[in-house]
Amino acid sequence: MLRYATLRFLSLTLSLIVASVVIFAVIEVIPGDPAAFMLGMNASPDTVAALRADLGLEGSVPARYLAWVGGMLTGDFGTSYTYRVPVADLVAERLKVSLPLAAYALALSTLIAMPVGILAAARRGRATDYGIMGATQLGIAVPNFWFAMLLVLVFAINLPWFSAGGFPGWEAGLWPGLKALTLPAIALALPQASILARVLRSALIETLEQDYIRTARAKGLSRGQALRGHALRNALIPVLTILGLQFSFLLAGAIIIENVFFLPGLGRLIFQGITQRDLVVVESVTMLLVFAVIAVTFLVDLAYAAADPRLRRRR
Amino acid sequence: MIEVTDLTLGIHGTPILRDVSFDIRPGEVFGVVGESGSGKSLTALSLMQLLPEGAQTSGRAIFDDIDLLTQSERRMCALRGAEIGMIFQEPMTALNPVQTIGDQVAETLLVHGKAGRAEATQIAAERLARVGLPPEKVPLSRYPHELSGGQRQRVAIAMAIALRPRLLIADEPTTALDVTTQAQILALLKGLVTDEGMSLMLITHDLAVVAGMADRIVVMQAGQIVESGPTARVFQALSHPYTRQLFAASDHQPQRQPHVTDDPHLQMQGAVRDYHLPRRSLFGKAPTFRAVNDVTFTLRRGESLGLVGESGSGKSTLARAVLGLEPLQAGRILLDGAPVRAGDPRMQVVFQDPYGSFNPRHRVARLVAEPFHTMGHPHDADARIAEALTDVGLTPSDADKYIHEFSGGQRQRIAIARALITRPELIVLDEAVSALDVSVRANVLDLLADLQARYGLSYLFITHDLQVVRAITDRVLVMQAGRIVEEGPTERVLSAPEHPYTRDLIAAAPAIPAEWRNHA
DSSP states (O other), X not given: OHHHHHHHHHHHHHHHHHHHHHHHIIIIISSSOHHHHHHOTXXXXXXXXXXXXXXXXXXXXXXXXXXXXXXXXXXXOOBOTTTOSBHHHHHHHHXXXXXXXXXXXXXXXXXXXXXXXXXXXXXXXXXXXXXXXXXXXXHHHSOHHHHHHHHXXXXXXXXXXXOSSOOOOGGGOHHHXXXXXXXXXXXXXXXXXXXXXXXXXXXXXXXHTSHHHHHHHHTTOOHHHHIIIIIHHHTHHHHHHHHHHHHHHHHHHTHHHHHHTTOOOHHHHHHHHHHTTOHHHHHHHHHHHHHHHHHHHHHHHHHXXXXXXXXXXXX | OXXXXXXXXXXXXXXXXXXXXXXXXXXXXXXXXXXXXXXHHHHHHHHHTOOOTTEEEEEEEEETTEEGGGOOHHHHHHHBTTTEEEEOSOTTTSXXXXXXXXXXXXXXXXXXXXXXXXXXXXXHHHHHHHTTOOTTTSOTTOOGGGSOHHHHHHHHHHHHHTTOOSEEEEESTTTTSOHHHHHHHHHHHHHHHHHHOOEEEEEESOHHHHHHHOSEEEEEETTEEEEEEEHHHHHHHOOSHHHHHHHHHHTOOOOOOOOXXXXXXXXXXXXXXXXXXXXXXXXXOOOEEEEEEEEEEEEETTOEEEEEOOTTSSHHHHHHHHTTOSOOSEEEEEETTEEOOTTOTTEEEEOSOTTTTSOXXXXXXXXXXXXXXXXXXXXXXXXXXXXXXXXXXXXXXGGGSBGGGSOHHHHHHXXXXXXXXXXXXXXXXXXXXTTSOHHHHHHHHHHHHHHHHHHTOEEEEEESOHHHHXXXXXXXXXXETTEEEEEEEHHHHHHSOOSHHHHHHHHHSOOOXXXXXXXX
């Protein structure tokens, strides 16, 4: 187990290093002066030179790369050109919204997908199954911003249960914060839950045909007991894979939903960074997201091993 | 104890079983013999009410005083595992891969509410010890993938007998196992019948297995029982033609006139093949496993050479090495005096699983012509495909069909046609008849003998089945743990084995008693 974890850790650290080189290369080394790009066409040469010095663009490429990586390792992500505050502070502020939103959506997605997927697999080929498959097909096909607008229309305008957007901040208390995130989380969770339910259903149907399910039934387990006791854990590997991908996506991919609900999240920060040509923000946030994806991948790898003893390879 | 009357089964309207009637007495071993598709497994699944969807049964199966065929699912759940246990053919896949063996055995007790968690674990340990897996040697915390096939079948047996059922149904319990493991599992089952007083319903295609085990047998063909009675009487009388046919096929000897020359065709000289094992520490040297250890032999032109050994003995690695698919760490392999290379048209191979070695989306013509990829399509390709199909007893028009349209025996014929297409001189047969029913196997052996005589082929016949070795080989090599431990003319090795391992193998192979064979 330790060996497996160490190997996965080393391999993912390597991916992280490669990713950092690629991001650095794309933004800083590729032809074109980042400072001139950030300032626009009408900037005077003096301003550009000042910004170059400011950004630390003087010096050799390897030295700049090392300075950038070293800064990130010590928590210094540079200073945003447009906001004039450290990027680390900006990101921390945005993560307070994006991280809970992603976790909330993921929890909802799992809570919906598990029973639905299990039900569809258990009732395979019957009306319930067809109904669920149809509904999940719709859930995947319909864009989540449309769901979002529908939710606002019903639960914020017709029924005054939730506000239509904005985020009061966690200082206002846990409940107002959660309440503001509920509609966005549902809008994000529905398509994800549809995908997850379908993956779970097909994985379960495949495991239900395995010989060990027949063995379990011969021991006297009912259909449901065999499904819960034996099929479910064997069907988890593909489900964990999808969950890991979804969390990574939710962290940064919620841009549209954040816009619909006016949430100050990470997605909007990148979007603003790009439109305002704030390369320091873009570079650092991209790297941070790569780090998040790789960290989630590592957790998923560990979860695989927890779910399947064959991956642990004791000897 | 159980009395089955007029059991009839249809699945989605297709009749499967017709008027099957038999009874099993307390404490006896009851054999059910038949080829694949005869309905013997579905008879057992009918008793367990574990039939596939769309199954319709009629008739009666009285167990004590209740009819198993009319019980509710809830009632059957209470009976399964507690009163009737069942084990299946494939030990490799019959256990849940993500649960420890202790938990899986204990589950039988827990699901029937017969013990609390601690007590169930303790009983599981006892039952595992009873089937030959004492916890001090094989801890309860082991997972199935850490056990061998034989050990897994023992776990499956422990699960089935955890609650001391009165009837144990064993569906081909040893078919997937090596001969020595088979002998151990059969002895274990017999011991359980004696010690626990339970009845055993033993389902098998292997006449020799039931001959040594069963008190009474039924013979099934196409969903019906064609013969039944005490085992000795059935074997001695052979009153039904189908039973006679099965019996004759089980030790069929094809007519052979071998023309063995002195010309060395294939030579293996001091071959060594090592595999790397997973590293123990991150930077240490990876340990190696020597699968083939200093093997030397010569296959002469026109000869049929057998290579026997149990799984893990290295015989399949050796076969791949002969085909040029395994790099050697030492030694060399020569075909006609030159080193072998992969894809040489003079050498072809036929594997065990005919279906798995064909792409189901291609027509037979393309499947049979596959070896042309390595040697280039000849201009007369179509004629040669037709010729190869005719050679193996099929017709040229079969070239337009797909592989699923053929039976297992026909698929193996197509595999042989694929091997013949390059007009090879040497064919490696890796367990090529092991998965076939006895009567089909007899036909394929006849075909192989005929082809050898016609084309002067050399065969390297790799198998674990001594019957096959006896039927088709001139000389035999016995392989154990990567080494050849005995070599000699087949008759001599089988009748007067010198190496203790060969003696064990021959002793373990089930056989029909000689006094039951005295009829023409």
